[in-house]
Amino acid sequence: MEKISVFMDDYRSPPEGYVFVETIDECIELLRNFDIEHLSLDHDLISKTRNGTMLIQMMIDEKLFANRITIHSANSVAGKGMYNHLKQAQKDLIMPPTIIVSLRPLPLKFIPPRVLQHYMDVM
Numbered sequence: 001m002e003k004i005s006v007f008m009d010d011y012r013s014p015p016e017g018y019v020f021v022e023t024i025d026e027c028i029e030l031l032r033n034f035d036i037e038h039l040s041l042d043h044d045l046i047s048k049t050r051n052g053t054m055l056i057q058m059m060i061d062e063k064l065f066a067n068r069i070t071i072h073s074a075n076s077v078a079g080k081g082m083y084n085h086l087k088q089a090q091k092d093l094i095m096p097p098t099i100i101v102s103l104r105p106l107p108l109k110f111i112p113p114r115v116l117q118h119y120m121d122v123m
Contacts, residue, residue: 005038005119006030006066008055010046011108015119022046024055031059036066040119043073043082056082060089065099070118072106079105 007014008027014020018038021027023045030036043052052073059065069086073079083103089095104118 001033001035003035003037004030005040006036007040007119008045008052009040009042009072010044012042012072012106012111015116018119024050024052024058027055028058028062028064031064031066032062038068038070038119039066040070040072041082043071043075043078051078052082053078053085056085060085060094063094065095068100068102070102070104072104074105074108076105079103 005018006021006027007018008021008024010022018040019030021030031039041052041055045051052071071079071082073082080103083101086095086101090097090099090101102118104115106115
């Protein structure tokens with residue numbers, strides 16, 4: 001299975017080398033059909049009801065994970081909730097403990113190059 005890295009957002013541009021998706025449906029489709037090395041997720045998307053939290057729940061329900069998952073949402077409350085939900089899935093042994101889960105909010109406008117290093121380390 002082909003290995004890819006995925007960046008889900010409706011506002012920010014993806015780092016170089018990442019597959020860009022704007023909806024949770026696009027993201028789930030990739031999780032079902034590819035080996036995802038790094039999955040970086042936003043919470044607030046175009047759809048106000050189909051957001052990052054819903055995606056995390058679908059991932060846990062279907063046991064669809066990446067080797068590394070980053071929550072990059074600037075929405076501090078929702079981003080932390082997504083992160084905690086994934087960490088709980090690890091504690092409950094639903095998600096493998098070997099998956100690295102990070103909470104690294106990204107600014108909406110300018111992303112400093114040192115922040116992008118987190119994404120380049122995957123490549």
